Amino acid sequence: MENLSLMFAPLMSSKLMIVLVFGTLFGLILGVLPGLGPTTGGALILPFTMTLDPLSAIVLLTAIYCSATYGGAITAVLINTPGTPAAAATCLDGYPLAQKGEAGRALGMATVSSTIGGIFSVVVLVFFAPLLAKLAYEFGQPEYFALAIFGLTMLASIGEGSPIKNLIAGAFGILISTIGKDFMTSIERFTYGINELSEGIGFIPVVVGLFAISEMLTQSTLLDQVFKRVALKAVKLPSLLDYKKTWKTILRSSGIGSFIGVLPAEGGTVASLIGYSEAKRWSKNPEEFGKGSVEGIAGAEAANNAATGGAMVPTLALGIPGSATTAVILTGLIIHGVRPGPDLFREQPEFLYGIFGSMLIANILFFIFGFFGAKIFARITLVPNKLLWPMIFAVSVCGTYSLSQSMLDVWIMLFFGVIGFFMRRYGFSVVPVIIGLILGELVEGTLRQSLVIFEGNWLLFLTRPIVVTFFILSFIALIFPLLRKKKV
Amino acid sequence: MSNVQKQKRANKSLPFFFKDEFKVSFTIILVSTILLISTFTFDIVPPILNRGIQPATFPKGLLLLIIGLTLIVFYLSIKKPWKIEKKLPKTFFLTLFSFILFVIVSKTLDFFLAISLLSIFVSYCWGERRLFYLILVSIIFPIIVFIFFETILGLRFPPGIITNIYYQV
Numbered sequence: 163m164e165n166l167s168l169m170f171a172p173l174m175s176s177k178l179m180i181v182l183v184f185g186t187l188f189g190l191i192l193g194v195l196p197g198l199g200p201t202t203g204g205a206l207i208l209p210f211t212m213t214l215d216p217l218s219a220i221v222l223l224t225a226i227y228c229s230a231t232y233g234g235a236i237t238a239v240l241i242n243t244p245g246t247p248a249a250a251a252t253c254l255d256g257y258p259l260a261q262k263g264e265a266g267r268a269l270g271m272a273t274v275s276s277t278i279g280g281i282f283s284v285v286v287l288v289f290f291a292p293l294l295a296k297l298a299y300e301f302g303q304p305e306y307f308a309l310a311i312f313g314l315t316m317l318a319s320i321g322e323g324s325p326i327k328n329l330i331a332g333a334f335g336i337l338i339s340t341i342g343k344d345f346m347t348s349i350e351r352f353t354y355g356i357n358e359l360s361e362g363i364g365f366i367p368v369v370v371g372l373f374a375i376s377e378m379l380t381q382s383t384l385l386d387q388v389f390k391r392v393a394l395k396a397v398k399l400p401s402l403l404d405y406k407k408t409w410k411t412i413l414r415s416s417g418i419g420s421f422i423g424v425l426p427a428e429g430g431t432v433a434s435l436i437g438y439s440e441a442k443r444w445s446k447n448p449e450e451f452g453k454g455s456v457e458g459i460a461g462a463e464a465a466n467n468a469a470t471g472g473a474m475v476p477t478l479a480l481g482i483p484g485s486a487t488t489a490v491i492l493t494g495l496i497i498h499g500v501r502p503g504p505d506l507f508r509e510q511p512e513f514l515y516g517i518f519g520s521m522l523i524a525n526i527l528f529f530i531f532g533f534f535g536a537k538i539f540a541r542i543t544l545v546p547n548k549l550l551w552p553m554i555f556a557v558s559v560c561g562t563y564s565l566s567q568s569m570l571d572v573w574i575m576l577f578f579g580v581i582g583f584f585m586r587r588y589g590f591s592v593v594p595v596i597i598g599l600i601l602g603e604l605v606e607g608t609l610r611q612s613l614v615i616f617e618g619n620w621l622l623f624l625t626r627p628i629v630v631t632f633f634i635l636s637f638i639a640l641i642f643p644l645l646r647k648k649k650v
Numbered sequence: 651m652s653n654v655q656k657q658k659r660a661n662k663s664l665p666f667f668f669k670d671e672f673k674v675s676f677t678i679i680l681v682s683t684i685l686l687i688s689t690f691t692f693d694i695v696p697p698i699l700n701r702g703i704q705p706a707t708f709p710k711g712l713l714l715l716i717i718g719l720t721l722i723v724f725y726l727s728i729k730k731p732w733k734i735e736k737k738l739p740k741t742f743f744l745t746l747f748s749f750i751l752f753v754i755v756s757k758t759l760d761f762f763l764a765i766s767l768l769s770i771f772v773s774y775c776w777g778e779r780r781l782f783y784l785i786l787v788s789i790i791f792p793i794i795v796f797i798f799f800e801t802i803l804g805l806r807f808p809p810g811i812i813t814n815i816y817y818q819v
Contacts, residue, residue, distance in 0.1 A: 213803060326726070330678070330719045337685075337712045344705040349693045351705060352685070382745040383738060385776055548776035552769035552787050556795050559752075559765060564805045569756070576749050587735055588674050610702035618702070 168512050169288070169519030181218045182520055185225025186527040192226065193233020194539045195550065197381055199246035200230035202373040204490035206554070208366050208497070209561035216498035217513055221520040223491045228280055228470050228521055229528040231430055233539065235272040235463055236532070239265060240540050248430030248466035251438035255451060255458030262454055266398040271456045272463045273532045274400055275412045279464035280525035282416035283423060283471025287478075288518050290424070294479035295507040303615060304623055307608035308632035310601045313482040315636040316425055317594050325640065327590045335598020336605055338363055345603065346610060358570045365493040367562050367574040368599055372592040373486075374558045375579025378551045380586065385547065397536045400456070408460040411441045419465035423472020429485035430466040430473075437465025471521060478502050478514060482601065486593040489600055496600075670735060671727035678720045686713040744775040760810025765792045 173179065192203035204223050211219035234249030239256035252272060259268040301309065314336075318328035341352045342362030353359040400408070415437035422433040441461025442451045451458045473484030474491075481502040483489035495502055500513070507514060532539075562575045582592045616622035623629050667673075692706040748771045756764035770788035778784055796816075799805040807813050 210803070324723070326719050326723050330716055330723070333712050333716050333719070337709060337716070340709045340712070346702075347695050347705050349695065349705045351692055351709060352688065354688075379742060379745060382741045382772075382776065383736075385739070385741055546778070548773050548778040549783055549787050551776075552772045553791050555772070556765050556769060556792050560795050560799045560805070563761075563807070564799055564803050567806065567808075569808060572756075573753065576753070580746070580749070584674075588670060589732065606708050609708070613702035 168515035169522065171512065171516050171519060173519070173523065178218060178221055178516070178520065179523075181214070181222050182225050182523055182527060185222040186229040186524050186531060189226035189229030189524075190233040190236075190528060190531055190535075190539050191542055193230035193245045193249075194236050194542050195545070196237055196243050196245055196543075197377045197547075198230075198554075199234065200227045200487040201490055202377060203230055204487055204494075205366070205369040205373050206557055206561060208369070208490065208494055209564045211494055212497070212565070216495075216500050217516050219494055219498055220491065220500075220517055223494050224474070224517055224521050225524040225527075227487045227491065228467070228524040229531070231467050231470055232273070232276040232280070232463070232528050232532060234466075235276065235459075236269065236536055236539055237543055239268045239272060239459075241543055245543075246430070248434050248469070249462075250431065251434040251462035251466075252459055254438065254462070255453070255455045258452065259454030259456070259459070264454070266396050267400070267404070267456070268454075268459055269536050270398040270533075271400050271404060271408065271459045273397060273529055273536070275408070275415070275460040275464040276467040276532075277525050277529040278412050279416045279419055279466070279468035280470060280528075281522060282413075282464075283420045283468040284518060284522045284525065285471075286420040286424075286468075287471040287474050287521070288515075291475045291479045291514075291518075292507055294475060295504040298480055298504045301628065302612075302626075303608045304612040304626050305628045305632070306604060307612055308623070308626075308629040308636075309480065309482060310605045310608065312632040312636045312639070313476070313601060314594070314598065314605075315639045317597055318640070323589050323591050328594045331585065331590045331592065332594035332598040335595035335600075336602040338368065338595070338599050339602020340606065345607065356570075358568060363574060363599075364565060364571060365497070365596075365599065366565055367571040368578050369490060369493060369596055370558050370562050371575040371578030372582035372585075372595060374554060375575060376582030376586060376592065378555060379579060379583040381547050381551055395537075397533050399533075404456050408457050411444070411457045411460045412464045414440060414444065415461045415464035416468040419468025420472040422465070423469035423484055424475045425484065429469035429488075433469040433472075434462040434466035437468075438462040467525070474517075474521070478506065478517070479504070481604070483597055486596060489593070489596045492600055669731070671724060671732050675720050675724035675727075679717055682713045682717045682720070686710060686717075689713070741775055745772055748772050748775070756808075756810075760812045761808050762792060762796055762812045762816075763810065765795075 171178075188207070189200065189203065192198045192200060204226055207222065207226065211222060214222065230246060231248055234244050234246030235252045235256065237243055237245035238249040238252040239260050242253050242257040244250040244253055256268045256272060259265070314332045315329070318325045318332060339362070341359060343350055343360050350360060418437050418440060419430075419433040422436060423429045438458060438461045441457050442448050445451065445455070445457050447455070447457075469485065473488045476482045476484045477488040477492055479502070481492065483492045492502065500506065500510075558575065559572055562571050563569065565571060585592055585595075612623065613620070623633075667676075689706045689710050694706075695704060748768045751771065752764045752768045755767055766788045769792060770784055773784055773787045778787070796807070800807070809817075
């Protein structure tokens with residue numbers, strides 16, 4: 163209860179409020195622009211957060227996360243292109259409803275359901291993250307190793323695309339983390355005589371390369387795309403009838419989104435698709451889906467925003483990111499010297515509850531900005547790619563260079579940009595690479611320390627019940643997609 | 651017959667080494683094998699100092715895993731071929747070329763000039779012809795970014811013909 167009062171600390175700090183307002187507005191702009199979104203935007207702003215204290219930096223990143231996830235709905239409704247992948251399911255009914263001349267109603271429903279979903283997930287975060295952290299007190303090195311493996315296999319199986327390709331991408335990410343001096347013996351690995359590689363490869367050049375630069379290359383192949391924008395007069399609050407029709411859907415999708423968010427996977431995107439299909443399954447009028455159903459919009463939007471709080475649960479409690487954007491937030495925590503996990507809950511509750519509170523406020527802020535400013539944000543979609551992406555390149559290059567003032571980081575960013583483009587083209591998701599890179603040190607460190615404890619006997623892993631449970635869950639996570647495919 | 655069907659038929663008749671499935675799998679396996687070989691050059695820790703496993707063991711395991719999984723991906727692609735990707739347009743190669751140009755110019759002449767050149771080149775290649783917008787994207791915006799990073803983040807950019815004028819070297 164005492165800790166809960168810490169949640170409202172951001173309201174008392176003018177600096178944090180300015181950061182929150184800026185983060186929410188910036189997130190909305192990122193969400194509205196197709197190809198950007200919370201992950202790329204978060205990666206781009208990471209270098210700037212170095213000028214802030216750790217709490218302000220993470221508040222900024224989480225505000226961007228919440229509002230950009232909602233912002234994707236504006237583009238989905240008005241131009242039938244999801245601003246973020248998580249808004250893909252919103253297009254299915256949002257755009258048809260807008261075409262009927264009810265763009266304001268569609269955006270109103272998206273705004274309300276996103277806000278409810280987001281707030282619901284913050285409540286889940288406030289109650290479940292400390293519980294999970296308490297559970298993690300019992301974990302030793304072998305348990306953390308098994309947990310990291312479970313995180314990676316879940317990501318491979320629930321994430322988009324082929325599970326095997328996702329596993330390859332995850333292993334590639336872990337492999338990148340081994341570059342540089344071995345942290346236990348100081349022996350150099352994959353440095354090939356380049357001194358700057360001794361310290362390893364930084365997160366930011368890889369994140370910016372894989373998300374921003376690879377997206378720039380992707381956009382270079384999509385220049386012939388023409389967007390038709392539906393006119394928007396004003397966003398309308400849903401009518402009483404709309405509320406009656408959708409309240410159950412909103413609550414169900416909020417629950418689904420929060421649950422999916424907690425699982426280490428591509429949170430919002432998967433959550434919105436499941437939220438949408440469940441809304442259709444439970445609806446009294448499933449035939450209206452795809453033709454402009456408000457239930458469809460509510461189902462998808464409540465779920466994708468609910469995934470934001472859910473994804474923060476494992477990120478803060480265990481240091482295992484629940485989604486691509488939380489991987490960027492985790493990177494932000496690490497570069498500010500904050501190591502998430504159970505100790506953080508015990509030692510810095512004001513820091514954690516400040517994050518919870520700012521997520522809650524960010525959800526309210528994007529409701530206000532979205533409701534009154536959607537028309538202005540919709541105009542941002544008119545910025546042509548031929549101007550936008552060269553500007554993003556300039557920011558990416560300077561941002562990446564700024565961290566350690568090394569041109570090698572810029573070359574690494576470009577290299578991973580090209581790799582990321584080809585990975586996406588051939589169906590390899592780039593998200594597991596980032597999560598593998600972040601978890602790499604944890605996976606290798608805990609494995610090697612466990613082997614020291616077990617005196618090199620691998621079989622002793624099987625004597626720990628939590629480890630065995632995680633291994634079984636990992637196995638199920640791996641074979642589940644195969645079984646599902648066979649069933650289909 | 652639709653274009654997609656025609657393309658599918660054409661793809662079926664291609665020798666296997668021209669197919670994306672093979673090219674991608676082959677590249678991953680080749681690079682992984684080279685890296686795997688290089689792990690044998692890593693220093694070995696004497697048994698008395700060795701904690702758990704040798705430093706090369708973990709990357710070796712990962713590379714073997716990647717090779718094994720890639721072989722599975724390739725095997726599965728024989729049963730179910732991958733979706734045929736559209737040919738990459740000229741603008742993609744021009745954008746890729748602009749990256750190379752950026753590297754050369756920033757290494758030999760100037761970092762700021764490299765950003766400016768890349769911006770104007772990409773913007774032009776992507777279809778922008780209005781002079782004001784080309785100037786905005788290639789000169790005005792990079793100057794704003796440059797000054798922002800220099801003053802707010804206290805960043806010192808690498809020396810070059812334009813940057814030196816700014817720093818009055």
